Amino acid sequence: MSRRERLVRKILGTATLCAAALPLSILIFMLILARPLLSSFSVSDLLTGSWAPLQGRYGILPMMVASFLLASCSLAVSFPVSLGCAGLIFGLTPPMLAVPLRRLVQLMTGFPTVVYGFVGVFLLVPTVRHLFHAGSGRCLLSALVPLSLMITPTMTLFFSDAFAAVPRPILLAAAAAGADPVQRFVWVVIPSARRGLAAGLVLSFGRALGDTLIALMLAGNAAQVPSGFLESARTLTAHIALVIAADLQSLEFASIFLCGMVLYVLTSCAALCAWKMRAATRKNSR
């Protein structure tokens, strides 16, 4: 190995180490900043208790439940839509329709979240208020619809990639056996791409969990465990956005780092699962 190559290796190695150390340092940073709260209360109290800072309760359970509920439900809504869209892009529709559809989906992934939030505030919230007589109209349902719409393009693209990774000889074999395009899609493509689909689901879950603006603008932000979709709720991300302006020395301020750590761990787990599943898909398609 020449001297120059050794130098390049060292530079790239250092860059890799720095990149790996950065997320870890964020976790440590959050741990340090959440210490006032962690030293005053037990972790189980914080993770299972209610949020009432005036009464000295700093539990983040309502936010965790709201985040999980909103992300899971939006995933359940957007899954069939994304599967259908990805199927159409994959070949259930002629290329003259599939290509523009893919372009549209790609374009939609680029829309800023605030656009969905505004559409929700001006169109959805009044509709929910009139239809269901649900207070201000800011509730889980009002956040669920735009959030599902927001993650659908991302999920569609993940699914499209999973379908595109299905080996061509298998598709030809199914066609040669007399299967029509729908039969091929349902019986051959989806089972072959199931790991990629699962990875897409997990990554989209991470995206839904991490969204801030839609929940902040539309879900109502009441720090309570929601008992229905017409109830106001506050997600972990919305909680961070709301409390960030609090006194830096307060325990409320420290709670946002606890929320950050919960989100960090959950999204890291999701990313790890997706990475494992995608690696297995690639290995399988060879």
Place this chain on the structure above:
Amino acid sequence: MDPVVKIRVEGLTFRYGARTVLREVSALFLEGALAAIVGPSGRGKSTFLMALNRLWEEVPGAHAQGRVWVRLDGRERLVSDPSFPATELRRRVAMVFQAPNPLRMSIFNNVAFPLKVMGQRNKRLVAQEVEGALRRAFLWDEVKDRLDEDARRLSGGQQQRLCIARALAAQPDVLLLDEPTSSLDARAAGVIEDLLLTLKRRCTLVVVSHYLEQVERLADQVYEVAHETLEILS
């Protein structure tokens, strides 16, 4: 008695994008015979097979012109006839590829796949057909105790016979085979050759082959692909 023409090809021209692979090809294939197509690589032998069951429609950029008739149920059917669904044509004119391509499912489900797409729900009948197809493909004795195993765990030769069994499951009239022994060792290739000779009694076979010795052993008709056309050798 005059031999019956099973497949008639007239003026078949085939293009991939702007590249013409076959030009104005005409050919006749006889019922119950094994026809071999020989010729150098990349000259359109496999393409020709795909034109016989419209599988080329699944290949992006492919374009075919010309007419192909297949005699089915006593009458000639034009394969490009819009009223003749490609799915039905492909069940009657089945195809086996150069590299074994088992579907990602069990051995049983692989062979049952054409029956499933035909809408056959009778489990007993499906089991019978699967056993029959596996027996005709000389594979039953090797897999009868592991039908639920993933088909990809079979050896290369077994996988290719599985693909032949899958092609036979829907009782096709014609079987197209694209270099079925090229990815196999001599022993496995020998088994497939014996199988082809047996199958000839049941259906018409069109086999693309690189091996002239194999062609001499097996074929009743030999065509050679040369200069974008098909010439009869014997």
